[in-house]
Amino acid sequence: MADELIIGDKALTSRLFIGTGKFASHELMGQAVSQSGAQVVTVALRRVDLDRPQESELNYIPAGCVLMPNTSGARTAEEAVKIARIARAAGCGNWVKIEVVTDQRYLLPDNYETVKATEILAREGFVVLPYMNPDLMVAKRLKEAGAAAIMPLGAPIGSNRGLKTREMIRILIEEIDLPIIVDAGIGKPSEAMEAMEMGAAAVLVNTAIATARDPVAMARAFSMAVEAGRMAYLAGLAPTREFAEASSPLTGFLV
Amino acid sequence: MKVLLNGREEDVPTSVTIEQLLNSKKITPGAVIVVVNSEVVKRELWPDFVIKEQDQVEVIRIVGGG
Amino acid sequence: MSFYDVYKQYEGFDFEGFFQSRTPDDVRKALAKEHLEATDYLTLLSPAAGNFLEEMAQKAHRITLRNFGRVIFLFTPLYLSDYCVNQCAYCSFNARNKFTRTKLTLEQVEEEARAIAQTGMKDILILTGESRQHNPVSYLKDCVGVLKKYFGCISIEIYPLEEEEYRELVASGVDGLTMFQEVYDPGVYARYHNGPKKNYHYRLDAPERSCRAGMRTVGVGALLGLADWRKEAFFTGLHADYLQQKFWDVQVSISLPRLRPSIGGFQPGYPVDDRSFVQILLAHRLFLPRAGITISTRESPEFRDNILPLGVTKISAGSSVTVGGYARPDGRAPQFEISDPRSVAEIKQMLIQKGYQPVFEDWQQWDSLEQQLCNF
Numbered sequence: 001m002a003d004e005l006i007i008g009d010k011a012l013t014s015r016l017f018i019g020t021g022k023f024a025s026h027e028l029m030g031q032a033v034s035q036s037g038a039q040v041v042t043v044a045l046r047r048v049d050l051d052r053p054q055e056s057e058l059n060y061i062p063a064g065c066v067l068m069p070n071t072s073g074a075r076t077a078e079e080a081v082k083i084a085r086i087a088r089a090a091g092c093g094n095w096v097k098i099e100v101v102t103d104q105r106y107l108l109p110d111n112y113e114t115v116k117a118t119e120i121l122a123r124e125g126f127v128v129l130p131y132m133n134p135d136l137m138v139a140k141r142l143k144e145a146g147a148a149a150i151m152p153l154g155a156p157i158g159s160n161r162g163l164k165t166r167e168m169i170r171i172l173i174e175e176i177d178l179p180i181i182v183d184a185g186i187g188k189p190s191e192a193m194e195a196m197e198m199g200a201a202a203v204l205v206n207t208a209i210a211t212a213r214d215p216v217a218m219a220r221a222f223s224m225a226v227e228a229g230r231m232a233y234l235a236g237l238a239p240t241r242e243f244a245e246a247s248s249p250l251t252g253f254l255v
Numbered sequence: 256m257k258v259l260l261n262g263r264e265e266d267v268p269t270s271v272t273i274e275q276l277l278n279s280k281k282i283t284p285g286a287v288i289v290v291v292n293s294e295v296v297k298r299e300l301w302p303d304f305v306i307k308e309q310d311q312v313e314v315i316r317i318v319g320g321g
Numbered sequence: 322m323s324f325y326d327v328y329k330q331y332e333g334f335d336f337e338g339f340f341q342s343r344t345p346d347d348v349r350k351a352l353a354k355e356h357l358e359a360t361d362y363l364t365l366l367s368p369a370a371g372n373f374l375e376e377m378a379q380k381a382h383r384i385t386l387r388n389f390g391r392v393i394f395l396f397t398p399l400y401l402s403d404y405c406v407n408q409c410a411y412c413s414f415n416a417r418n419k420f421t422r423t424k425l426t427l428e429q430v431e432e433e434a435r436a437i438a439q440t441g442m443k444d445i446l447i448l449t450g451e452s453r454q455h456n457p458v459s460y461l462k463d464c465v466g467v468l469k470k471y472f473g474c475i476s477i478e479i480y481p482l483e484e485e486e487y488r489e490l491v492a493s494g495v496d497g498l499t500m501f502q503e504v505y506d507p508g509v510y511a512r513y514h515n516g517p518k519k520n521y522h523y524r525l526d527a528p529e530r531s532c533r534a535g536m537r538t539v540g541v542g543a544l545l546g547l548a549d550w551r552k553e554a555f556f557t558g559l560h561a562d563y564l565q566q567k568f569w570d571v572q573v574s575i576s577l578p579r580l581r582p583s584i585g586g587f588q589p590g591y592p593v594d595d596r597s598f599v600q601i602l603l604a605h606r607l608f609l610p611r612a613g614i615t616i617s618t619r620e621s622p623e624f625r626d627n628i629l630p631l632g633v634t635k636i637s638a639g640s641s642v643t644v645g646g647y648a649r650p651d652g653r654a655p656q657f658e659i660s661d662p663r664s665v666a667e668i669k670q671m672l673i674q675k676g677y678q679p680v681f682e683d684w685q686q687w688d689s690l691e692q693q694l695c696n697f
């Protein structure tokens with residue numbers, strides 16, 4: 001049986017999502033995505049620079065990839081909703097990564113506005129993947145609001161610091177009956193692998209690939225790490241003993 | 256007449272259509288989305304959609320993003 | 322969506338085949354997992370897992386300590402009325418049993434409350450048989466009005482109600498519901514129940530209705546002995562899990578009522594021995610690390626003491642299971658025979674001796690807290 005990740009109406013075989021920002025060139029981005037086998041890529045909406053119209057990145061994204069526009073730039077639920085609607089009208093399909101960032105110092109997501117936006121967009125038929133600060137209660141509210149998956153951050157955006165929120169993400173994986181996709185903060189393939197070993201459904205990587213010396217090779221490395229981590233998770237990691245010393249029997253009273 | 260184009264005030268000919276406006280800015284229509292006063296205007300309507308004085312026009316495109 | 326939809330997913334599932342095919346390795350794997358899936362849970366209920374009780378117990382003990390600490394909550398049942406129109410074969414209050422029925426007046430409720438409160442108990446579970454004529458919701462509300470003065474936590478174990486009625490009771494001061502499905506297998510259920518209780522679905526959805534009505538704690542359970550315990554335990558756990566997932570602000574707990582002799586000499590068709598009982602308890606704990614697990618005085622003192630470290634979080638103490646039995650223990654018909662006759666003080670002492678802290682009140686209702694503050 002194929003190990004597929006079902007989100008919305010899509011059955012994915014790759015569990016590496018790639019963000020397409022920050023690459024040195026459109027070509028490199030396109031190659032990195034296709035070499036990694038990623039099937040979901042995030043994109044953003046921006047105003048056209050009227051003085052210097054540019055070629056669209058879309059032409060470089062391998063055919064068949066699911067486009068997931070993010071709502072970056074939104075500071076409120078209303079703005080995120082607006083951006084999502086525009087993206088859908090632009091033909092990006094109905095997936096959306098909700099990203100509402102009010103805090104401009106650490107760029108941490110505003111969970112409250114994110115829940116509001118998720119509720120509205122899910123009702124409008126979007127496949128909503130909210131980016132959030134890992135908080136169990138918020139994740140539950142997002143699920144109730146109709147999120148298709150939850151995307152907790154591993155560390156502040158672009159920080160390449162790894163899984164700083166490990167314990168909180170572990171709780172989300174345990175408690176939330178939706179795919180948990182670790183977004184932001186993953187700086188190395190080993191960190192992506194760790195997230196997958198823990199049971200994350202997928203990881204989203206952008207900066208670490210885009211800013212590597214060789215983004216294409218790094219994309220492949222991530223793809224292998226994600227696969228290895230997933231395989232380890234499915235194989236069932238060997239039990240680590242919580243206590244070394246033998247405990248006294250608890251069921252000795254049973255004959 | 257004056258319109259707000261991507262947040263910038265611009266002088267455009269009276270009763271200009273979206274299509275004419277994009278052409279004048281040398282924007283390839285294939286890759287952009289046009290939003291007038293917060294409403295997305297469908298591509299089919301561009302040749303006939305006339306922009307009015309003080310309209311807020313946003314020309315948006317998809318870019319790389321994480 | 323109702324829990325029945327979850328139940329239906331297993332229609333046609335070959336439980337027997339699954340149980341028989343489980344190997345020691347399957348059990349080890351399930352035991353190694355931090356988060357158990359439904360199939361792991363079922364594996365821990367299989368005959369193969371019966372040989373791993375010690376391993377399961379060690380893990381269950383650790384999980385319980387981690388989640389609850391060395392604390393055991395105490396509660397006392399209070400029977401208000403033994404009028405009942407149903408004919409549950411296993412219950413002494415069964416309408417076919419001839420004895421003079423009784424129902425506490427509000428003065429008697431107060432007497433009972435005083436007698437129980439004197440022992441230090443603060444958490445009370447009120448019970449009645451099913452009779453909308455004798456034990457209507459309005460009567461329960463009146464009783465709650467009296468009991469509120471003595472107890473911080475009031476739970477009900479009565480016939481299933483409408484959501485609106487639960488809401489009324491919550492408003493009047495009830496914070497918990499206990500509702501045993503008795504048996505999850507609809508066929509067996511139909512065999513043992515008559516009267517209004519025959520409605521399987523109405524009962525099955527009652528915990529959910531009460532959650533929607535704002536109940537703070539909800540307990541489910543299956544009477545152990547009525548049907549194949551492996552399956553019954555499985556669905557009990559799934560039911561608790563379903564409620565916990567859906568109503569995440571509700572504290573969900575499981576009880577393990579093992580059938581006791583009652584008037585009428587009912588013999589359980591599927592008796593559950595101690596080993597099996599322990600296996601169920603452990604599987605529950607491992608599947609639902611944070612659910613409450615309640616053990617009543619149906620179990621003997623020695624057995625209760627022994628299973629305390631295996632995942633138990635709440636026990637009843639100093640229980641009387643007759644109507645009016647606290648103020649005047651005059652030998653009326655009990656709902657079932659209790660096995661642990663120890664007083665609250667004795668239970669308290671036992672817990673302390675075993676290194677547990679007895680807790681008499683899980684939480685304080687806001688309004689009583691407010692009252693306290695106002696009294697300053």
Ligand code: SF4
Pocket residue numbers: 405406407408409412413414415416449450451518
């Ligand atoms: S179990 Fe409840 S409903 Fe059934 S006879 Fe006893 S009191 Fe009545």
